[in-house]
Amino acid sequence: MLKIEDLHVEVGGKQILKGVNLHIRPGETHVLFGPNGSGKSTLLGTIMGFSRFRVTRGKIYFKGEDITSMPVYERARLGLGIAFQRPPVLRGVSMQDILKISAQGRDVRIEEWAEKLNLRSFLSRDVNAGFSGGEIKRSELLQLLAQNPELVLLDEPESGVDLENIALIGEVINYLLQKDGFRGFDCPRRELKQTRQKAGLIITHTGYILEYVAADVGHVLFDGRFSCSGFNPQELLKWIQEHGYSECARCLERRTIDGE
Amino acid sequence: MENKEKLASVASEELTGEEFEDLLRVGVDAAEKERGGTYIQKDHSVVRATILQEGIEILSIGEALQKYSWLEQYWWKAVSPGEDDPRTISGEEKGYYIRVLPGVKSIFPVQACLYIASEGLVQNVHNIVIVEEGAELDVITGCASGRHVVSGMHVGISEFYIKKNAKLNFTMIHNWAEKVAVQPRTGTVVEEGGVFLSNYVCMHPVDKLEMYPTTYLIGRGSTARYHTILIGHPNSRMDVGSRVVLRGEDSRAEILARSITMGGYIVNRGHLVGEAPGVKGHLECRGLMLAPEGVIHAIPELEARAEGVDLSHEAAVGKIAQEEIEYLMARGLSEDEATATIVRGFLNVKVMGLPAELEAEIERAIGLSDESSM
Numbered sequence: 249m250l251k252i253e254d255l256h257v258e259v260g261g262k263q264i265l266k267g268v269n270l271h272i273r274p275g276e277t278h279v280l281f282g283p284n285g286s287g288k289s290t291l292l293g294t295i296m297g298f299s300r301f302r303v304t305r306g307k308i309y310f311k312g313e314d315i316t317s318m319p320v321y322e323r324a325r326l327g328l329g330i331a332f333q334r335p336p337v338l339r340g341v342s343m344q345d346i347l348k349i350s351a352q353g354r355d356v357r358i359e360e361w362a363e364k365l366n367l368r369s370f371l372s373r374d375v376n377a378g379f380s381g382g383e384i385k386r387s388e389l390l391q392l393l394a395q396n397p398e399l400v401l402l403d404e405p406e407s408g409v410d411l412e413n414i415a416l417i418g419e420v421i422n423y424l425l426q427k428d429g430f431r432g433f434d435c436p437r438r439e440l441k442q443t444r445q446k447a448g449l450i451i452t453h454t455g456y457i458l459e460y461v462a463a464d465v466g467h468v469l470f471d472g473r474f475s476c477s478g479f480n481p482q483e484l485l486k487w488i489q490e491h492g493y494s495e496c497a498r499c500l501e502r503r504t505i506d507g508e
Numbered sequence: 509m510e511n512k513e514k515l516a517s518v519a520s521e522e523l524t525g526e527e528f529e530d531l532l533r534v535g536v537d538a539a540e541k542e543r544g545g546t547y548i549q550k551d552h553s554v555v556r557a558t559i560l561q562e563g564i565e566i567l568s569i570g571e572a573l574q575k576y577s578w579l580e581q582y583w584w585k586a587v588s589p590g591e592d593d594p595r596t597i598s599g600e601e602k603g604y605y606i607r608v609l610p611g612v613k614s615i616f617p618v619q620a621c622l623y624i625a626s627e628g629l630v631q632n633v634h635n636i637v638i639v640e641e642g643a644e645l646d647v648i649t650g651c652a653s654g655r656h657v658v659s660g661m662h663v664g665i666s667e668f669y670i671k672k673n674a675k676l677n678f679t680m681i682h683n684w685a686e687k688v689a690v691q692p693r694t695g696t697v698v699e700e701g702g703v704f705l706s707n708y709v710c711m712h713p714v715d716k717l718e719m720y721p722t723t724y725l726i727g728r729g730s731t732a733r734y735h736t737i738l739i740g741h742p743n744s745r746m747d748v749g750s751r752v753v754l755r756g757e758d759s760r761a762e763i764l765a766r767s768i769t770m771g772g773y774i775v776n777r778g779h780l781v782g783e784a785p786g787v788k789g790h791l792e793c794r795g796l797m798l799a800p801e802g803v804i805h806a807i808p809e810l811e812a813r814a815e816g817v818d819l820s821h822e823a824a825v826g827k828i829a830q831e832e833i834e835y836l837m838a839r840g841l842s843e844d845e846a847t848a849t850i851v852r853g854f855l856n857v858k859v860m861g862l863p864a865e866l867e868a869e870i871e872r873a874i875g876l877s878d879e880s881s882m
Contacts, residue, residue, distance in 0.1 A: 296838055298834050298838075299830060299834065300830075319837070319842075319843070320834055320837035320838055321837040321838075321840055321841055321842050321843070321846075324837065324838050324839060324840040325840050329838075330838055332835065332838075335835055336829060336831045336832045336835055338832060338835070338836075338849075338850065338853055339853050339854060339856070340852065340853025340854055340855070340856035340858075341849060341850070341852075341853040345849070345853075346836070346839060349836065349839050349840065349841055349849070350839045350840065352840045374853075391839060395839060395840065
């Protein structure tokens with residue numbers, strides 16, 4: 249579904265990604281670990297095509313199509329969706345408006361979703377105006393529910409969310425990724441798994457979201473490269489919890505000496 | 509359009525169907541559907557003055573001055589005459605007189621139109637609106653020039669008087685031609701508990717537009733709100749402001765200005781003067797640059813002349829943040845659609861509470877402005 253080859257990306261003249269390779273197949277959920285500043289958000293933003301991320305080398309393919317220089321909205325229409333970490337406030341544009349935009353003419357149960365995400369009273373408010381961190385997370389997920397993308401890009405979905413809401417966030421992500429029916433929209437999970445097409449790429453700092461969302465493949469991004477790729481996410485998380493990222497530096501150093 | 513037939517039926521010898529269409533675009537419906545009355549002036553002649561609700565008076569100002577001798581008390585009282593202004597009353601004066609009797613509430617808005625049909629005409633008007641005690645009035649004024657008119661001049665004096673606990677909701681739409689100069693002078697006096705809501709919209713090219721309407725809140729607990737939308741096209745110069753003098757105790761004022769330049773030169777002023785204790789005023793001036801060669805010069809002014817005055821302002825001028833555009837693009841909108849959505853939100857016309865057809869006309873104008881800006 250998504251294939252990234254030797255991706256190099258510059259932000260404001262600084263090289264951030266230095267050769268990333270990634271392959272996500274339909275139905276797979278990948279998690280991305282890595283210390284602050286390693287390039288995780290840059291990778292997600294580049295996949296979506298935001299202008300401040302400049303691809304200097306490499307290719308991105310989505311559903312077999314080269315999207316490396318495709319405008320953001322064409323990628324969105326092709327089936328890419330992203331939850332923003334710090335979205336801008338849109339004055340005079342209501343939640344209702346942006347949900348309608350996200351749905352692109354499809355008939356979606358906006359009111360029902362809003363109710364489930366405790367955002368019903370937000371529908372008439374300006375997008376992100378005065379929203380708390382947790383409200384932004386839920387609002388981003390609500391927009392993705394309306395958009396219904398095939399590949400979901402999530403940047404730290406658990407940060408700033410209180411305990412009460414994290415299970416809810418997990419539930420919505422599982423629905424977006426066809427891992428689970430949602431309360432009131434039930435369908436046997438076995439059936440879901442067999443027919444699952446939706447894929448996800450989730451950045452997590454703490455790994456906390458993994459308690460709610462099952463991931464298939466894990467990667468560690470360190471200094472613009474994958475220091476570990478294609479591992480079991482739980483095992484990676486355990487390593488990181490035990491040793492932090494200092495091991496990545498050592499590991500990469502050894503590999504450089506070995507001429508890898 | 510379905511109005512065609514209706515337009516033809518109302519088109520009199522004074523106005524053509526085409527001209528009635530021009531009026532419709534500034535909110536003046538010659539078919540008078542859902543209107544409380546109409547005043548239409550073409551060049552220097554009064555084409556229509558009809559009243560559709562009891563308790564509302566609509567006349568040409570010359571006629572009103574002859575009919576009511578007391579009207580002189582309202583002549584040049586809210587606006588000071590300049591050196592060249594004639595002070596004596598001849599009875600030949602043009603403009604509208606609209607008065608609502610005490611306690612009468614207008615069901616539908618009264619519409620007034622000052623229309624320039626002849627090339628190069630200098631239109632001089634002097635308008636008076638009086639909302640008597642406890643009365644309520646909605647007025648839509650559309651000022652426009654005919655589609656074949658290129659140049660002209662519109663000079664207008666408007667004096668509004670809002671009595672105790674009365675309310676005036678005044679909407680003015682301007683639709684001029686590229687070489688028409690427009691210089692209205694407007695003064696409003698609001699008595700105790702009175703409310704003045706003013707909406708002003710100018711979206712089309714104009715040569716030179718200069719206005720600085722002033723409201724005097726003389727009564728205790730009186731309120732004024734100005735909401736202005738300006739779209740500056742290339743070769744247009746607009747110097748527009750709103751001023752409120754808060755003279756009555758506990759009076760309130762709010763000035764909201766939104767301007768967009770597509771290459772035009774816009775000076776956006778605002779001035780709040782607090783002269784009594786307990787008054788509160790807020791001024792908000794926002795400008796959006798949609799073309800690199802345009803100018804927006806925001807000049808918000810606050811003037812406190814008494815203790816216990818609470819005045820604030822907020823001004824911001826800039827271009828649309830790329831971040832906002834890409835946010836909407838990530839939800840599937842093209843760059844042009846995203847820009848239009850942000851511009852529409854920025855202008856926030858909805859809060860003005862305009863009639864649907866007028867709102868649609870503004871939406872249309874914004875749609876056009878996006879095409880030419882990208």
